[in-house]
Amino acid sequence: MAKLRPLGDNVIVKPLNAEKTTASGIVLPDTVSKEKPMRGKIIAIGEGKEDKTLNAKIGDTVIFTQYAPTEVKIEGEEFFILGFDSVLAVEE
Amino acid sequence: MAKLRPLGDNVIVKPLNAEKTTASGIVLPDTVSKEKPMRGKIIAIGEGKEDKTLNAKIGDTVIFTQYAPTEVKIEGEEFFILGFDSVLAVEE
Amino acid sequence: MAKLRPLGDNVIVKPLNAEKTTASGIVLPDTVSKEKPMRGKIIAIGEGKEDKTLNAKIGDTVIFTQYAPTEVKIEGEEFFILGFDSVLAVEE
Amino acid sequence: MAKLRPLGDNVIVKPLNAEKTTASGIVLPDTVSKEKPMRGKIIAIGEGKEDKTLNAKIGDTVIFTQYAPTEVKIEGEEFFILGFDSVLAVEE
Amino acid sequence: MAKLRPLGDNVIVKPLNAEKTTASGIVLPDTVSKEKPMRGKIIAIGEGKEDKTLNAKIGDTVIFTQYAPTEVKIEGEEFFILGFDSVLAVEE
Amino acid sequence: MAKLRPLGDNVIVKPLNAEKTTASGIVLPDTVSKEKPMRGKIIAIGEGKEDKTLNAKIGDTVIFTQYAPTEVKIEGEEFFILGFDSVLAVEE
Amino acid sequence: MAKLRPLGDNVIVKPLNAEKTTASGIVLPDTVSKEKPMRGKIIAIGEGKEDKTLNAKIGDTVIFTQYAPTEVKIEGEEFFILGFDSVLAVEE
Structure with missing residues (x-):
């Protein structure tokens, strides 16, 4: 599989789907904010x-937020591909 | 229970409801400001x-203020999930 | 009485009323500026x-100025609740 | 007389009137700029x-400039009450 | 061939075409974002x-993003010609 | 003659007139830019x-540029009265 | 000939004409960007x-870019007259 190495303060995350949300008990509600939180690995x-x-x-x-994440x-x-500052918390 | 570990200068607060407000004697009045103060633990x-x-x-x-807090x-x-700078004061 | 401890570069002031203004000889005139000066303790x-x-x-x-002070x-x-930078001068 | 002690990088000036301008030979012309220079002590x-x-x-x-000086x-x-950066020059 | 030496934190990349995208298995999808990711050498x-x-x-x-890259x-x-900060990741 | 001492990173220049421009062989053409270059001593x-x-x-x-120079x-x-950063070059 | 000495992080360049562009094999295409690259000595x-x-x-x-270069x-x-940051690359 082709591999991507992020540079500097960038991180690559795989966005997780809605079913995973239910399994962990953590839900990211829809908000009026432009920067809706998202979950990823x-x-x-x-x-x-x-x-x-x-x-x-x-x-x-x-959990990360980003108005317009760079998609590949x-x-x-x-x-x-996200900057470190967009990553807010880790599920444990 | 699923647990969230905040990263960097982020903090996780549980917003407190209106009844708690009365008990402590501290009230956060409605203001015309976009950044209404809120209380949380x-x-x-x-x-x-x-x-x-x-x-x-x-x-x-x-007590914290934030125009559009990240909700989970x-x-x-x-x-x-809030940045440290959004947290203004501690009730003692 | 419930007590608030400000964090970081925040300060808590009690806004003073108009009568106090007269007593000290210091008056804060209305201005066209959005950031009208206010007096507090x-x-x-x-x-x-x-x-x-x-x-x-x-x-x-x-004496402090702030467009939209955080009220509690x-x-x-x-x-x-104000930032240190909003506090301009001390009456002596 | 009530006294004000400025904090941090603030300075208190008494604005000087138009007659003083003539006496010193220094005139501050009207300009189209929003930040008209002013004289003070x-x-x-x-x-x-x-x-x-x-x-x-x-x-x-x-000589200082400030779009909306804080008046007391x-x-x-x-x-x-002005910030140090608003004060441009000293008459000698 | 004429040669260009980038200065400071600039880098010169040759944009790669769509066929290359298929070969590596990495696709840069169209997004609503103004800063669509691009691939280059x-x-x-x-x-x-x-x-x-x-x-x-x-x-x-x-992989880089830039709203309006400087073209030569x-x-x-x-x-x-791009700034270092525009380069997000390396394909390996 | 009344004298002005500039503070901090301010400099006082006497703007030079159009005839001087011709004598030195240096001309400052009209541009569409808001910050037209000017000459001064x-x-x-x-x-x-x-x-x-x-x-x-x-x-x-x-040679200096400034959108709205402070005039006295x-x-x-x-x-x-200009900031150091507004002064771009010296005629020699 | 009158001489100009640039101050601080300023550089003086002589813009090169279109024929030079052809000779070196380097062309600066028209772009939709406001900051079209230009060539100079x-x-x-x-x-x-x-x-x-x-x-x-x-x-x-x-090669440099600047929305509104200061012309003399x-x-x-x-x-x-340009800032160092506007100069992107050197032709060798």
């Missing part, structure tokens, strides 16, 4: 930059 | 970042 | 943050 | 903050 | 500046 | 601030 | 400021 983490680090690891399920498709699967 | 605190720290602890009742629901309960 | 001062300090103490009467009511009394 | 200088200092002293006549009246006299 | 990398570095090398195929044509071929 | 230089210095001296003829008149002569 | 380089340097030398042909005419020839 971390696929790869950039090397960071300046004082930016991400306190999470590959495989973590995270690898062999038919959709991924998002 | 701190559930979890991120590890901080750069020079940002939050001088409060889990369980504290805090865990097993039917509503929580907000 | 400092009730509590946050621990500061980064390089921000407030060269005033609890009990000082201060404690047992019927109105208070404002 | 320094009454008090804040303690400064971070790397900000004001290379002037109490009693100096200064002390015993019928009008004063302005 | 790095031709030259500036010396960096301040704390900015690019963790990629000449010949790497990268060298002997009929189209190239883009 | 440096009268006084502020003490600088933080990392800001001006690599020019009193008497130098300089001293004994009938017009002067501009 | 470096005439003089400011002393730099803070952490800003320009990794090019007098006589280099450079010296003895009938047109020159631009």
